[in-house]
Amino acid sequence: MTLKEKIKQTLILELNLEDVSQEEIQDDAPLFGEGLGLDSLDAVELVVIVQKHFGVEIQNMEQGQQAFQSINSLSEFIEGRNSQ
Amino acid sequence: MAYLFTWPVVLYYMLFRPTLRKRTRHYLDRRFPAHTGLRAFLDSFRLSLSFAKTLVDRATTGVVGPDSMRVRFDTLDEFHKLAAQGKGMILINAHVGCWQTAMSGIHWLQRPVNLLMKREPGDVDRHYHEHRQKDCHYKIIDPEGFLGGAVEIVQALQRGEIVSVMGDRVFGNDKNTLVVSFMGEKAVFPVGAYKIAAATGAPVAVMFSHKTGPDSYAMELARVIRIDCAHGLRLDNLRPYVCEFVRALEEYALRHPYQVYNFHNMWAARK
Numbered sequence: 428m429t430l431k432e433k434i435k436q437t438l439i440l441e442l443n444l445e446d447v448s449q450e451e452i453q454d455d456a457p458l459f460g461e462g463l464g465l466d467s468l469d470a471v472e473l474v475v476i477v478q479k480h481f482g483v484e485i486q487n488m489e490q491g492q493q494a495f496q497s498i499n500s501l502s503e504f505i506e507g508r509n510s511q
Numbered sequence: 512m513a514y515l516f517t518w519p520v521v522l523y524y525m526l527f528r529p530t531l532r533k534r535t536r537h538y539l540d541r542r543f544p545a546h547t548g549l550r551a552f553l554d555s556f557r558l559s560l561s562f563a564k565t566l567v568d569r570a571t572t573g574v575v576g577p578d579s580m581r582v583r584f585d586t587l588d589e590f591h592k593l594a595a596q597g598k599g600m601i602l603i604n605a606h607v608g609c610w611q612t613a614m615s616g617i618h619w620l621q622r623p624v625n626l627l628m629k630r631e632p633g634d635v636d637r638h639y640h641e642h643r644q645k646d647c648h649y650k651i652i653d654p655e656g657f658l659g660g661a662v663e664i665v666q667a668l669q670r671g672e673i674v675s676v677m678g679d680r681v682f683g684n685d686k687n688t689l690v691v692s693f694m695g696e697k698a699v700f701p702v703g704a705y706k707i708a709a710a711t712g713a714p715v716a717v718m719f720s721h722k723t724g725p726d727s728y729a730m731e732l733a734r735v736i737r738i739d740c741a742h743g744l745r746l747d748n749l750r751p752y753v754c755e756f757v758r759a760l761e762e763y764a765l766r767h768p769y770q771v772y773n774f775h776n777m778w779a780a781r782k
Contacts, residue, residue, distance in 0.1 A: 468706045470658035471661040471665060471706070475710045488656075492657055
């Protein structure tokens, strides 16, 4: 399983996205608003999920903004952090 | 002395600004359904006068400092135990008493307090921290900011700090609300605090304040709510926790009927 697939699977499971399948989540679609349709409270869960499942801490707003654009950006952020 | 000026001001508003008097009726009609006519008018007057006095108190605390008011906190030990768990704490307040003045005494906890707070265009009064810019132990998290302040909220809780939210008013996304019976009718309540608690494992403390005298308030820890996230974070799984908060708020309204200052019609915005 690729990192992107693992991220999608984790988001579906942890955020209870019951009506969404992995295939439906596009890698470059926005996570918030249009796209996956997450909101600010989902963001709190997302910060915790990324920490708990991928061992990466979002330390400030700038990092959050960078990481939480799309599956692509989140994957790149996690890979970047883990390689450090 | 400043309280004397509240009487003519409130009387003016009650007599000549019916829209403001009407805003008191959302709550009062549910709290005192049998009161009509002059009795209902006097209820509105009493509630508005009581609110005006809290505005004076709030300004006094802001300008003179937190020591200008005596704040009694009977359950401080319990509070300390919660804070000592190291998971931070979500403090749920409501538009009752004078939470700003009461919270000026929260430095007893010796932990920073992060207020998740959005200002509305209609909010004419200034808050404690806005009067007193220096030595302020509050930090404001703007829920309208990027990701609704999610990163700051999680970081603050992980540092063992307090995140304070209002539990009786819906802002923003209607998706994160539940309709619950409140004072005999269906009303809308936000679920954000419980969702954050479920995600982070932080305990939820329901804290209300009430005015006990001209320069004194009491803070009470009305409930400690622990979220069991084993059932997932589906909206309806949060219902028991919202109901627990609402019951605490109802109990407060029974004990302090003229210190409930939610002038928003929470019963109208049903889903």
